Amino acid sequence: MCGIVGLFAKSSEIEESLGRHLGAMLEQMSDRGPDSAGVAVYRDPAPSGSSKLTLFSADPLQDWDALASELGQAFGGSPALETRSSHAVFVVDAEADEAEAWVRQAHPELRVMSAGQTIEIYKETGRPEEFVRRFALDDFHGTHALGHTRMATESRVTTEGSHPFSTGLDLCLVHNGSLSNHNRLREKLRREGVEFQTENDTEVAAGYLAWRLREGASLEQALVGCLDDLDGFYTFLVGTVDGFAVLRDPIACKPAVLAETDDWVAMGSEWRAISVLPGASEARAWEPAPGVVYAWERQKV
């Protein structure tokens, strides 16, 4: 199993309370994924010329302030720091890929959860309702967000194996399902220079999307490529700087519901997740057809 949720704000009221609504959706999907939970939130774009990194440390005594000083020395300025449980978000005076490369090099013990202008990814093992409290999801405002509750089938229950997975700058992926050709595809992508941190199948799908995008494909082209190149079951929800996109495999065993009102667009594995949103009972709701990419982008809504 696994549960997926996504929420795209079309009104300032929903933007202001995005985290509260996302948390409520996530808790509804607790039964589908009690092993771990995670969210990607798009908010507070970093000023031009700077970028945002979300980092995870397994060390509860991690000295994030010291890292902020180091980042300041490396890139100048005084990087803004916000800690949230085992994660910290830095705004660094550097391009996102530069800053990410520096952290990977200088601090291999840390995990870069996300990098970009607006994205922040948080994920942890444990019950989703506990995650919602521990990461104070109620605090978040933002333009859109997606989340995942995991019931692991293909690999170990770890923070790194939790979703969302970063697929490049300001991009992420959550997945309900299981892929059967991930080992072979991982080897192929490694030869293309894509790095992997786990044995997780979803990370391979994320790496595949990152590779296709790097090679010049549009998001839609990269997703359509999944239909040919990925073998297995999946409902994917992909977060981008402007919105999100949904794709189900052609067999479509894994569930998905989409719903829209004047105030929001929402995606959930089940209606339960969407039912907690304001005005849900009046929402237009439908099931995405298999093998079809559905996308919402800020400028088009």
Added chain:
Amino acid sequence: MATEAREATGVEVVDLAVTPLRDLNQRLHDAAREGGPAHWRIVNPNGAHAVAAGLDAQIEVDVDGHVGYYCAGMNKLATVRVHGNASTGLAENIMSGRVLVHGNASQSAGATGRGGLVVVYGDASARCGISMKGVDIVVRGNVGHLSAFMAQTGRLLVCGHAGDALGDSIYEARLYVRGEVGSLGADCVEKEFREEHVDEVRTLLADAGIDDVHPEDFRRYGSARKLYNFSIDNASAY
């Protein structure tokens, strides 16, 4: 509130926003054994799973809102009407009675059903009537891919279109589709639509309360019976 509602209208109202689902289903099951209200109205289902599952009495249940997985599963005798959408496995293994959805149904509606009638007034998605064993299923809109997969007996009537691989590996169920069929599954073929089939469609439409569709407009599909016994020529279809 519930008691007042019953006294005023004769309908027992249960609010799933305050009543645990197990309590509701237990009360419905007790009512079957011990007698009780003949008409129930369930409000605020909010996508809960297994709403009104396992009923075994001639009662009527109206559900106001969207339901989750396996609504009215294993239904016997009862009439369950959903005024909203239904998720996966609507009326799974229905034995008798009627399950009516005034909205859309997700995948595997009426799966393995052995009797009774399932009506979806909107669309039903993939695998509608998978492994059906005697149930009648009427869909006012479209059905998704792999509908009536391995269907054994019963009738599936689709007033709209059917997706790919309709009736894949079908046994003796009869399929009627008014619109386009994306593709036929292995061993499913179009068959002659004779007068007795028009009558059968007319009866099914009447049972479902659909009066704006002409029974003559359908086409009939069923088993070519080529996969019943192993034949090396069919190896690719197994």
